[in-house]
Amino acid sequence: MNKRQTVLIVIVIAIGIVLGGLILTWEKAAVPETTHGSHGKADSPHAPHDDHDDHDEAHSSSHAHKYSETGNAPTADKNTERGPGKGPKGGKLFTTDGFGVEITIFEKGVPPQLRLYLYENGKPLPPAAARVTVTLSRLGAPAQVFNFKPEAGYLLGDQVVEEPHSFDMAIAAEHKGRTFRWGYNQIEARVEMPDEVLKSIGVEIRTAGPVTIRPTLKLPGEIVFDEHTIVQVVPRLPGIVTAVYRHHGQHVKKGEVLAVIESQILAEMRAQFLAARKRFGLARVTFEREKQLWEEKISAKQDYLAAQQALTEAEIASDLALAKLRTLGVPPEAIHQRGDLARYEIRAPNPGLITAKAIAQGQTLKEDTAIFTIADVSTVWAQVTVYAKDLEVLRLGEKAVIRSTAIDVEGAGVISFISALIGVQTRSATARVVLDNKDGHWLPGMFVTAELVTEEIEVPVAVSVDAIQTLHDWSVVFGRYGQYFEARPLKLGRSDGRMVEVLNGFSAGEQYAAGNSFAIKAELGKAGASHDH
Template sequence: MSRLNRTLKLAMLFLILLVPQGWVANFSYASGSHGGEHHQEESKGPHGGRLLEQGDLVVELALVERSGKAEFRAWIQEDGKALDNAELTLTLVRLGGESQHIALYRDANIDYWRSQEHLAEPHSFDIELSLIHKRGRAKWQFESHEGRVKIDESTAEKAGIKTAIAAPGVIQERITLYGKTTIDHRSLSHVRARYPGTVVTIEKALGDSIQKGEKLATIESNDSLQTYSLIAPISGQIIDKQASRGEFSGDRVLFTIANYKQIWAELQVFPTRRGQIARGQKVSITADGLSFDSTIVSLAPGGNGTPFAIARAMIENPEDIWTTDLMVQGDVVTHESPAPLVVENQALQPFRNWTVVFVKVGDAYEIRPLELGRTDGRVTEVLSGLNPGDRYVTENSYLIKADIEKSGAAHHH
């Protein structure tokens, strides 16, 4: 419930941040003649494409998708008549600067020009269309963006949007074990009087923290009638006290001190998994919102006739946030294999019929549909759709997805 509340608060904050800054995705087209002197509103042609005009020349350009493939088609007229002989090329520049040059061809049995190159998703580009014909040249430049929004750094930071660099990684095979935390018995001390006698003073109470060398009590020896100090042999916390002033100390334990700066996770390993668990394996230990990455340091019989072995891993606990007797889960890495490119699983979002991440270039964010491979629950292998070195959103990517869908920029040609 707390995670859901946090998510809702982030979403509300994000929307609040957008309103005063007027952050609305702008997907209008800016078109112009060569040199950028002429701009016009977008108009549609009879085939549903974009009309581009310059003098007596009219070009209708459409991006047509069929059976999962896309191609550009163009219809060209000069003085109201179809133009048969021309050289028509497109330069597509994607977010990040990657460019693609495309030539359009006309077959004898069709009335339009068409591209043959593969067009990867998303179909989001800055476009330059160049036309060469016997009477001269013409050029148009315009934007055709989809799945893209802009967010300034301040808004992104306030919304909790975080990014990472796409890079090679490791896919892990894991086995989940269960157990509990226990004290490291090397960090447990039972303190007795060196010389039996009367307890004269008590310096520490049950539950007190204590440093090695501090005085616990004063004892008067029965033999010498001399007093001496009972000193703490380790730092830690007094978890048991059996000493009172005026009592005879005898040989019993007067104080028990435990140091919780390091504790054990003891994980149960049943016979069916015994062959997969070994010393030195990495293990991620989690309990009640806590987590710690450790290593299995020992594997021993459970004892007392139990049917399982015990795998022990050390938890460093300098802030005393872990306690003993916590029920824990241990995800043990049994195998690792390299992957040329991985992304964090939390970055992945469903979008249309794809799984996508959002790449970041400057203040712009844009979808990248991915072909995915192996996963281990933490990271997923990327087979295509992303390049090493691309910066992508890892946290709160759902906010970007929501704004793209809200703005109607999900699929615009």
């Protein structure tokens, strides 16, 4: 009996050792080999944003990012009772009655894609062992149904998982004649904001839709004088400068005296005019007398005709002397004066700004010396630099908006000239825009930017430029869905600075936040939203 008891005890001990080893092996298989909490880990696909698992409790009350997970299939499996666990591949592991599906989102080097791994009793199954479909439901969008095909060790979804990864997920799997169903949801980049809060922070609600985009070409330029209004002032007579009244940088009116000179030649011309005028007066008296004598038959007709010829010659000489004085710019009231015959007033031929001066008191001038340069600044040019690649879109007569880069000045004009040559050094051409400057806001030498509308394009979907925000390296708008705003990453197209074309990510008729949309982004920051791509 003692020997038999000893054998039984040895057998019981051996069975205990074997069972203990099996239990340890089973527990080891149930523990994930690796955990990957970030989309950015190399060779490590993951469940949708499972990097937030450790923070579920901290974010449970946040509208910006919170997890809610439930296992829908009734089962005694412990993992299902407490929600999905983390699988060997770092994803969400759903199990019922020993059958499990691990869901990951993989995006290393590829657009985000669903990858599923199958398990039975903790051991991997080949991807063809089950048929799985996944349905994603998002705010304001139709449900997205994913079908899968077997790959090397996993099932690959047939669509891209668009950002943000904020959705309700429903999983249906068929395995060995049974159907398994699970579900969970995750929220990202979402905030709740009622209407009264929107009004208080200045957020506007607008609707995306078709618009006409007018892309603008922005080119650098400079304000210069209108060359057509620049005049050179010369004395027209040699002489000595006795007075200078206007100087560089001053505005002058037409006819205003700029300087005074004394000219001997002018004195002689005035003397000739006065003599010619005197002779003309005497010739007229003689002609009147001879005419009367001839009519009374007292004198011969020959004397009358001679007096008439003398009158005509005196008149011609007087008119010629007067014309010479007028061509010199001598005003009519000064022509007949008998005062200082040598005094010559140099007057402004046009209104404008004195841009150059080369005269001083006491200086001896020649008749062709340029002593003043006057530019009429009531109109100016915007001299615009046009790069070779942009020459094709420019047209004469095209409207342009000119803005100063230094001060708040804006004006509009049309392109009046495009040079036909490209500069050797600058490799650019020049365009000219004529600007009205009666108010004097445009100053020559001022740097400007020219904005030209190159075309008009009808686009099916566009949003306001002020609605675009940057979030997690995305360009987003915050779409409005009931009381919630959620980020929608966009692929943008052409813009005119006011509206921007939406190529992908938003549909016509959807509402979005504009105006002070940054306030919504700030609210997300307060809520602690994160995205560890």
